[in-house]
Amino acid sequence: GPARPQIVVLFGATGDLSRRKLLPGLFQLCSAGFIPGCRIIGVSLDDIDADGFCVIARESLREFSSRPVADAAWTAFAATLDYVTLAAGPESLRNAVLRAEQSLGAEAQRVHYLSVPPNAALPAVRLLAEAGLVERSRIIMEKPFGTDLASAVLLNARLHEVFTEDQIFRIDHFLGKEPAQNILAFRFGNGLFEPIWNRNFIDHVQIDVPETLGLGKRAGFYEQTGAYRDMVVTHLFQILAFMAMEPPTALEPAPISEEKNKVFRSMLPIEPRNVVRGQYTSYRTEDGVDRESDTETFIALKCLIDNWRWAGVPFFLRTGKRLAEGQRIISIAFREPPKSMFPAGSGVGAQGPDHLTFDLADASKMSLSFYGKRPGPGMRLDKLSLQFAMHDTGLVSEVLEAYERLILDAMRGDHTLFTTAEGIERLWDVSKPLMESPPPVRLYEPGSWGPKSIHQLIAPHAWRLPFER
Ligand code: BG6
Numbered sequence: 001g002p003a004r005p006q007i008v009v010l011f012g013a014t015g016d017l018s019r020r021k022l023l024p025g026l027f028q029l030c031s032a033g034f035i036p037g038c039r040i041i042g043v044s045l046d047d048i049d050a051d052g053f054c055v056i057a058r059e060s061l062r063e064f065s066s067r068p069v070a071d072a073a074w075t076a077f078a079a080t081l082d083y084v085t086l087a088a089g090p091e092s093l094r095n096a097v098l099r100a101e102q103s104l105g106a107e108a109q110r111v112h113y114l115s116v117p118p119n120a121a122l123p124a125v126r127l128l129a130e131a132g133l134v135e136r137s138r139i140i141m142e143k144p145f146g147t148d149l150a151s152a153v154l155l156n157a158r159l160h161e162v163f164t165e166d167q168i169f170r171i172d173h174f175l176g177k178e179p180a181q182n183i184l185a186f187r188f189g190n191g192l193f194e195p196i197w198n199r200n201f202i203d204h205v206q207i208d209v210p211e212t213l214g215l216g217k218r219a220g221f222y223e224q225t226g227a228y229r230d231m232v233v234t235h236l237f238q239i240l241a242f243m244a245m246e247p248p249t250a251l252e253p254a255p256i257s258e259e260k261n262k263v264f265r266s267m268l269p270i271e272p273r274n275v276v277r278g279q280y281t282s283y284r285t286e287d288g289v290d291r292e293s294d295t296e297t298f299i300a301l302k303c304l305i306d307n308w309r310w311a312g313v314p315f316f317l318r319t320g321k322r323l324a325e326g327q328r329i330i331s332i333a334f335r336e337p338p339k340s341m342f343p344a345g346s347g348v349g350a351q352g353p354d355h356l357t358f359d360l361a362d363a364s365k366m367s368l369s370f371y372g373k374r375p376g377p378g379m380r381l382d383k384l385s386l387q388f389a390m391h392d393t394g395l396v397s398e399v400l401e402a403y404e405r406l407i408l409d410a411m412r413g414d415h416t417l418f419t420t421a422e423g424i425e426r427l428w429d430v431s432k433p434l435m436e437s438p439p440p441v442r443l444y445e446p447g448s449w450g451p452k453s454i455h456q457l458i459a460p461h462a463w464r465l466p467f468e469r
Contacts, residue, residue, distance in 0.1 A: 001029070001033075001034035001035055001036070001408060001411070001412070002035060002036070002109065002408070002411040002412045002413075003036065004036065004107055004108060004109045005035070005036050005037030005038065005039075005104040005105060005107070005108040005109070006035050006037070006038050006039075006108065006109050006110075006111055006411050007038075007039045007040075007041065007097060007100045007101065007104065007108050007109070007110045007111070008026065008038065008039070008040045008041065008110075008111050008112075008113060009041045009043060009093070009097065009110065009111070009112045009113065009128075009133070010022065010026075010040055010041065010042050010043060010113045010115065011043045011044070011112070011113065011114045011115060011116050011120075011124045012043075012044055012113075012114070012115035012116040012120075012142075013042030013043055013044045013053065013056075013083070013115075014042065014044045014046045014048070014053070014056055015044065015115055015116075016216065016217060016218050016221075017115045017142065018042075018060070018115050019056065019059075019060035019063070019064060020060070020064050021064070021173075021401070021403045022113065022115060022403060022407075023056075023057050023060045023061065023064075024060060024061055024064050024065040024066070025401060025403040025404040025407060026038070026040060026407065027057075027061055027065065027069070027073075027074075027077050028065070028067065028401070028404055029404055029407065029408060030076070030077055030080065031070075031073040031076065031077060034408055035408075035411065037104045037105075037108070038080050038104075039080050039082065039100035039103065039104060039108075040080050040081050040082070041082045041083065041084060041093070041096045041097065041100065042056075042081065042082070042083040042084070043083075043084050043085075043086060043093065044085070044086065045085070045086050045087070046085065047085050047087065048083060048085070049083055050081060050082050050083045052083065053081055053082075053083035054078050054081050057077070057078070057081055058074065058078070061074065066401065082096050082099070082100065084096045086127075090127055090130040090131035090132075091131070093127065093128075093131045093133070094131040094132055094133060097110065097131070097133055108136075109136060109137075109138070109411065110133060110136055110137040110138070111137070111138050111139075111140060111407075111410060111411055112124075112128055112133065112137055112138070112139045112140070113139075113140045113142075113407075114139065114140065114141050114142055115142050116142065117221050117224065117225075118144055118145070118146055118147050118151065118155075118224075119147075119224075121141060121155060122155060122158055125139075125158065125159055125162055125163075126162075128162065129162045134162055134163060134167075137163075137167060138167050138168075138169060138410055138411075138413070139159075139163055139167055139168055139169065140169045140170075140171050140406075140407070140410050141159075141168065141169065141170045141171065142171060143170070143171065143172055143234040143235075144225060144229045144230065144233065144234055145170055145234075145419075145424045146424070146428065147224070147225075147229060148428055148431075148432075148435060149425060149428035149429050149431075149432065152421075152424055152425050152428050153425055156421040156424075156425070165421070166413075166415075169406075169409075169410040169415065169418045170418055170419045170420070170421075170424065171406055171410075171418060171419075172234050172235060172238045172418070172419050173235075173402040173403055173406060174234075174235035174236075174238055174239055174360070174402070175238055175239075175242075175402075175406070175417040175418070175419075176400075176401075176402030176403060176404075176405040176406040176409075176417055177360055177362065177364075177402045178362060178363075178364055178390070178399050178400075178402075178405075179358055179359065179360045179361070179362075179364030179366075180238075180239060180242060180360060181417070182358070182364055182366075183239075183242045183243060183330075183358060184242060184251070186358075186366070187247075188247055188248075188251075193356075194247070196334075197309075198309045198310070199309060199310055199311055199312055199313050200335075201334055201335055202313055202332055202333070202334060202335065203313070203333045203334060203335045203336075203353060203461070204313055204314045204315070204316060204333050204461055205240075205243060205313065205314075205315045205316070205330070205331070205332050205333070206315075206316045206317075206318070206329070206330070206331045206333070206463065206464055207236050207239055207240060207243075207315065207316070207317045207318075207329075207330050208316075208317075208318045208319075208327065208328075208329050208330075208331065208463065208464065208465050209231065209235070209236065209318070209319040209327070209328045209329075209360075210318065210319065210320060210323035210324065210325055210326065210327055210449065210450075210465065211319070211320065211321055211322075211323060211326050212322065212323060212324075212325065212326045213321055213322070213326070214280075214286075214321055214322045214446075215283075215286055215288075215289075215297075215321065219286060219287060219288030219289050220288055222295065222297075223288065223289060223290060223293060223295050224295075225295075226295040226296045226297070226299075227277075227296050227297055227298055227299040227319055227320055227321070228277075228296065228299050228431070228434070228435075231299075231319045232299060232301070232317060232319065233427050233428065233431055236317045236319060237264070237427050238260075238419060239330065239360075240263070240303065240315055240317070241259075241260040241263045241264065241423075242260075243315075243330060243332075244263045244305055244309070244310055244315070245259040245260050245262070245263050246259050246262065246309070247259070251416070252416065253414070253415035253416045253418075256416060257415075257419075257420045257422075257423065260420075260423055261420065261422050261423045261426065262307075263305060263307075264423050264426040264427055264430065265426060266305050266306050266307040266310070267303060267304070267305055267306070267426075267427075267430045268303075268304040268305075268306050268430075269429075269430050269431075269432060269433045270301060270303065270430055270431055270433060270434040271433050271434070272433060272434055272437050272438065272439045273439075274301055274302040274303075274457070275299065275300070275301040275302075275434055275438075275439055275457075276298075276299065276300045276301070276439070276442065276450070276451055276453050276454050276457050277296040277298065277299055277438060277439055277440070277441045277442065278296060278297065278298030278299070278300075278320060278441060278442050278443070278444045278450050278451040279293070279295070279296055279297050279298065279441040279442075279443055279444070280297050280298070280320075280321065280322045280443070280444055280445070280446045281443050281444070281445055281446065282446060283295075283297055294438075294440075294441060295441075296438075296441050297320055297321045297322065298318075298319070298320030298321065298323070298444060298450045298451070299317075299318070299319060299320065300316070300317065300318040300320075300450060300454045300457055300458075301316070301317050301318075301434075301457075302314050302315070302316055302457060302458075303315040303316075303317060316457070316458050316461075316463075318450065318454065318463070320444075320450055322446040322447065323447070323448065323449060323450065324447055324448060324449050324466065325465065325466060327359075327465055328359065328360035328361060329357055329358065329359055329360065329464065329465065330357070330358040330360065331355050331356070331357045331358075331464045332355060332356040332357075333352070333353045333354070333355055333461065333464075334353055334354040334355070334356070335353070336349060336353055342379060342381060343379065346379055346380055346381050347371075347374070347380050347381040347382060348371050348381045349371075351371075351382075351383040352383075352462065354368075354369055354370045354371070355367075355368070355369045355464065356368050356369075357369070357464070362399055362401065362402075363389070363390045363391055363396045363399065364390050365387065365388065365389045365390065366387070366388040367385045367386065367387045367388070368385060368386045369383055369384065369385040370383075370384055370385070370386075371383060371384070372384040405417070406418070449463070449465070449466070
């Protein structure tokens with residue numbers, strides 16, 4: 001953990017992300033002793049006081065903490081909480097931080113966490129500047145970072161007027177997931193896989209993140225955002241970069257970002273004809289949603305990386321709300337053997353190509369499927385698989401949740417798992433053709449796998465999910 005005590009100024013403290021992930025995560029980091037001393041100052045538009053914030057925090061832990069919350073730990077945590085409403089202005093915020101410093105000592109480090117929608121990011125940065133809360137501070141910016149190229153460029157420029165780049169942590173929590181980091185370990189810690197990690201051996205790649213969740217209480221945010229900005233331009237492209245990047249010269253922030261950014265530079269612009277946008281049939285009737293909304297709750301796309309390693313290997317991405325299953329998989333399909341020596345009807349190829357699959361669930365799984373002989377007379381082949389499940393290691397309790405890991409990294413000043421201005425701007429640039437002329441949304445039934453046209457998008461291949469097929 002970090003050496004110094006931490007003062008967390010949490011913008012958007014009463015919002016959905018704060019309740020679901022940030023408050024439970026901070027509680028865990030504090031109560032497990034990762035942080036040598038902590039004060040959390042909630043900030044939001046809500047007109048409540050510190051007691052009101054405690055009530056919200058208590059409820060959030062009850063509902064969303066993945067581990068039991070002991071009474072003593074809660075009491076200690078509650079004592080770290082304070083609250084300032086935005087309406088109170090910079091002076092009040094400054095005073096709250098000074099009060100926290102009095103109790104933690106002047107060497108305390110400040111972490112400003114901006115868990116706010118894109119249009120509220122700049123006002124929060126300005127408030128911090130006016131409150132004189134820039135030195136000894138780090139700032140964590142939630143995604144989506146801007147809503148298009150122009151707004152991201154502007155946000156970066158304004159941000160740099162106040163904070164230096166090494167103070168800034170642009171968070172993408174998918175990179176904090178244990179299995180995402182395992183992609184790097186798997187690729188670069190072994191001699192076996194890297195030689196086949198290219199167009200000569202790989203036919204295509206799928207990054208598939210269907211969700212069963214609907215909007216919840218996030219209609220306001222989601223209507224402005226949609227599935228592409230919420231998930232693809234952020235999480236899915238970041239994962240794609242881990243899969244596609246060249247080996248970095250060192251496992252350090254600058255070399256890793258450099259290789260990821262090269263992938264983003266090699267990506268071909270996202271063409272509308274390679275995209276299926278969808279909306280679940282009941283979306284427009286939900287609270288807070290426009291009756292004629294064109295926001296997509298589903299998106300599937302084909303993405304091409306035009307470099308030596310990947311030319312001609314499509315990456316298919318899919319994600320959406322209210323789908324049949326909640327899954328987060330990356331699946332590599334290998335090319336088939338050039339010639340089959342097995343008799344017709346032996347079963348080879350009948351169950352699709354060989355796959356390497358990463359499951360991005362917190363307790364990660366991996367599997368490698370291949371054809372092998374079915375026992376008995378003759379030569380019949382079946383799909384078999386080699387599996388790894390983190391559950392079998394007995395180390396699942398060591399797993400930090402993505403947000404816990406990343407908040408801790410930001411407190412320690414480690415940028416390795418954060419995104420960069422250049423990378424984000426490039427991704428918005430690549431997105432331009434799609435954002436300028438998005439194809440019309442196609443309706444899909446809640447509980448399905450999305451609009452019918454997803455099959456055309458991926459043909460002659462097929463979606464890996466659902467697995468039982
Ligand atoms: C968030 C999106 O960034 O990621 C949500 O805003 C989405 O819409 C969530 O549900 C998915 O994260 P996870 O960790 O549950 O896969």
